[in-house]
Amino acid sequence: MPLTPVITEHWDDPELFTISGYRRHGGYRALESALTRDPDALISLVKDSGLRGRGGAGFPTGLKWSFVPQNDGKPHYLVVNADESEPGACKDIPIMLANPHALVEGVIITSYAIRAKHAFIYIRGEVPEAIRRVANAVREAREAGYLGTDIRGTGFDLDVVVHAGAGAYICGEETALLDSLEGFRGQPRLKPPFPAVAGLYASPTVINNVETICNIPYIVDRGVDWFRQFGTEKSPGFKVFAVSGHVNRPGIYEAPLGITMRELLDYAGGMRDGHQVKFWLPGGSSVPMLTADHLDIPMTYEDMAAAGTMLGTGTPMIFDETVSVVKAVTRWLEFYKHESCGKCTPCREGTYWITGTLEKFEHGHGTEQEVETLVELCGQIMGRSFCALGDAAATPYPAALKYFRDEFVAATTTSADDQFDPVASYVFAGAVAR
Amino acid sequence: MAISESTREQLQQLAARYPRPRSGLMPMLHLVQSLEGEVTPEGITACADAAGVSAAEATAVASFYTMYKRRQVGQHHIGVCVNTMCGLLGGDAVYEALSERLGVGHDAPTDDGQFWLERIECQAACTHAPVMTVDWEYMDDVTPAAAVEIVDRLERGETVLSTRGPAIRDFRATEQTLAYPEDGLAAEGTPVDDKMLVGLRIAKEGGMAAPGVPAPSAPTGQEG
Numbered sequence: 001m002p003l004t005p006v007i008t009e010h011w012d013d014p015e016l017f018t019i020s021g022y023r024r025h026g027g028y029r030a031l032e033s034a035l036t037r038d039p040d041a042l043i044s045l046v047k048d049s050g051l052r053g054r055g056g057a058g059f060p061t062g063l064k065w066s067f068v069p070q071n072d073g074k075p076h077y078l079v080v081n082a083d084e085s086e087p088g089a090c091k092d093i094p095i096m097l098a099n100p101h102a103l104v105e106g107v108i109i110t111s112y113a114i115r116a117k118h119a120f121i122y123i124r125g126e127v128p129e130a131i132r133r134v135a136n137a138v139r140e141a142r143e144a145g146y147l148g149t150d151i152r153g154t155g156f157d158l159d160v161v162v163h164a165g166a167g168a169y170i171c172g173e174e175t176a177l178l179d180s181l182e183g184f185r186g187q188p189r190l191k192p193p194f195p196a197v198a199g200l201y202a203s204p205t206v207i208n209n210v211e212t213i214c215n216i217p218y219i220v221d222r223g224v225d226w227f228r229q230f231g232t233e234k235s236p237g238f239k240v241f242a243v244s245g246h247v248n249r250p251g252i253y254e255a256p257l258g259i260t261m262r263e264l265l266d267y268a269g270g271m272r273d274g275h276q277v278k279f280w281l282p283g284g285s286s287v288p289m290l291t292a293d294h295l296d297i298p299m300t301y302e303d304m305a306a307a308g309t310m311l312g313t314g315t316p317m318i319f320d321e322t323v324s325v326v327k328a329v330t331r332w333l334e335f336y337k338h339e340s341c342g343k344c345t346p347c348r349e350g351t352y353w354i355t356g357t358l359e360k361f362e363h364g365h366g367t368e369q370e371v372e373t374l375v376e377l378c379g380q381i382m383g384r385s386f387c388a389l390g391d392a393a394a395t396p397y398p399a400a401l402k403y404f405r406d407e408f409v410a411a412t413t414t415s416a417d418d419q420f421d422p423v424a425s426y427v428f429a430g431a432v433a434r
Numbered sequence: 435m436a437i438s439e440s441t442r443e444q445l446q447q448l449a450a451r452y453p454r455p456r457s458g459l460m461p462m463l464h465l466v467q468s469l470e471g472e473v474t475p476e477g478i479t480a481c482a483d484a485a486g487v488s489a490a491e492a493t494a495v496a497s498f499y500t501m502y503k504r505r506q507v508g509q510h511h512i513g514v515c516v517n518t519m520c521g522l523l524g525g526d527a528v529y530e531a532l533s534e535r536l537g538v539g540h541d542a543p544t545d546d547g548q549f550w551l552e553r554i555e556c557q558a559a560c561t562h563a564p565v566m567t568v569d570w571e572y573m574d575d576v577t578p579a580a581a582v583e584i585v586d587r588l589e590r591g592e593t594v595l596s597t598r599g600p601a602i603r604d605f606r607a608t609e610q611t612l613a614y615p616e617d618g619l620a621a622e623g624t625p626v627d628d629k630m631l632v633g634l635r636i637a638k639e640g641g642m643a644a645p646g647v648p649a650p651s652a653p654t655g656q657e658g
Binding site: 002006012087088089090118124126131135136163169181222226317327328423 | 451452453454456457458459460461463464485487494495498499500501502513516517518519521522523524526527554555556557558559560561562563564567570571572577596598599600608611612613615616617619620621624625626628629630631632633634635636637640642643644645646
């Protein structure tokens with residue numbers, strides 16, 4: 001399957017981040033067109049396109065927009081989730097660095113469609129470069145008359161605020177993000193009510209991922225039929241894949257949904273010389289891992305689900321045979337433990353216990369019984385917390401155990417570093433041409 | 435340090451950016467941290483006043499987010515990603531080298547107040563592993579030796595360029611950017627690097643393009 005640069009098509013133009021550079025490549029043409037259309041028609045258009053959320057869950061975007069009650073007299077809000085913090089996810093930040101106006105144009109069109117006069121772009125605080133690039137684009141759009149009052153004489157008003165986070169993975173969870181944006185600790189809310197009905201300040205709110213929003217101008221400009229040329233019936237469109245790990249050419253590859261990991265791996269120059277795939281994750285640490293036996297499964301929402309995993313953020317991490325799966329999983333759990341907001345007991349206490357047990361394994365301690373007990377413990381967390389962080393924390397270990405039970409059992413007597421020399425996994429050991 | 439009247443005015447302006455003043459609390463905390471190098475009790479109280487909440491509520495927020503520090507960070511914040519991808523691809527060794535060079539462990543300042551070292555979580559740059567940050571600007575694809583050299587050069591007061599961003603300033607300047615994102619530096623450096631362009635280049639070399647989009651002509655950007 002060929003690569004299909006759309007969102008990334010003009011990234012090699014160093015001026016793309018400016019409004020003049022973006023316009024040179026057709027930028028803001030979609031907005032001009034959108035502002036002449038009925039907002040409900042835009043919602044229908046996005047519904048018909050079949051676009052699904054690119055933040056991980058894959059919820060149909062147009063459907064989400066349509067849940068916003070209209071003529072309800074309440075203010076509506078658009079919130080862009082730019083809190084990309086999932087281990088392995090590294091595609092929204094590059095989009096914001098390279099093509100921030102696609103995001104801003106998408107924000108304006110989306111706000112017009114859902115009748116929002118305020119939009120917020122919540123960007124994680126640890127990446128100031130993304131924050132300044134997007135803020136610059138917002139300023140340029142305002143100066144060009146695409147933001148403010150009575151935009152292009154349509155009577156539509158929109159103000160966009162770029163909001164910096166302060167280091168909390170949990171704020172990527174949409175309701176925690178809303179609490180954070182309201183000036184509270186970022187802790188998830190119980191759903192329902194869903195944000196489309198009671199979101200920011202208890203008003204109807206759409207929360208979309210950066211890449212999702214960046215699809216909007218292209219769909220508006222080129223149409224549903226064009227968009228549906230890419231991908232499958234259930235997973236239409238293209239995807240900004242970020243391939244990382246022990247490959248020869250890690251980086252950004254944009255392709256239709258349905259491309260296989262084997263094809264992406266080929267584009268990425270294959271595994272570093274002399275090494276093989278040991279395990280890989282299609283989209284972030286929260287999705288179950290796969291092995292070399294799964295390289296030919298199409299990267300779609302439905303095919304990944306059928307394989308027992310999820311497309312997630314569509315940012316595959318690939319590890320070779322030098323890596324200790326015990327160590328990899330332990331590190332992810334240390335992350336979830338650190339990032340658990342503490343609101344729900346199963347997640348708060350569970351991540352503590354899983355991590356403690358895994359750290360014993362990593363250092364060559366524990367018992368075979370504990371290898372089994374840990375599965376049960378993960379089962380006690382799954383589905384028992386407000387948000388998906390608890391589920392995410394309960395995912396890596398059972399998934400890894402499915403394919404690498406022997407390694408966990410061995411770890412109860414032999415430490416991860418004794419099983420696998422950590423230096424062999426380093427990319428600067430000299431074995432890799434970069 | 436006492437909070438000045440002009441700072442209080444700035445805090446009010448940050449509150450006014452939002453439909454409700456409390457939403458401004460996070461940029462406010464970034465602002466006071468940019469002025470004081472940490473979030474002090476005085477800073478929290480000033481933010482609480484502007485946000486219209488109690489100091490206890492503002493403290494609860496400040497203590498929740500890891501970027502707000504309750505001790506002097508010093509001139510430069512040094513972060514090393516030790517999550518699975520970066521850590522196992524060499525970030526662990528980078529962290530060890532920096533810890534030895536600086537003589538400090540995780541989340542702590544050096545005695546001279548020049549550096550703060552921190553094991554950080556995934557920085558959304560796994561394609562560039564192992565990743566280090568200086569004042570939260572990217573220093574991609576580092577090795578232990580390169581990381582130590584970066585610290586050496588910072589210590590000597592030399593100019594150090596972020597691999598995908600502007601020249602390194604200092605911790606307080608970055609915190610200022612987080613409160614006021616329009617810092618005038620958006621055009622600095624090379625935020626779009628080879629790894630972000632690798633797929634596009636392969637597509638162009640192979641004559642691949644999205645259907646319905648005109649076939650690509652020769653690259654317009656500079657080859658790297």
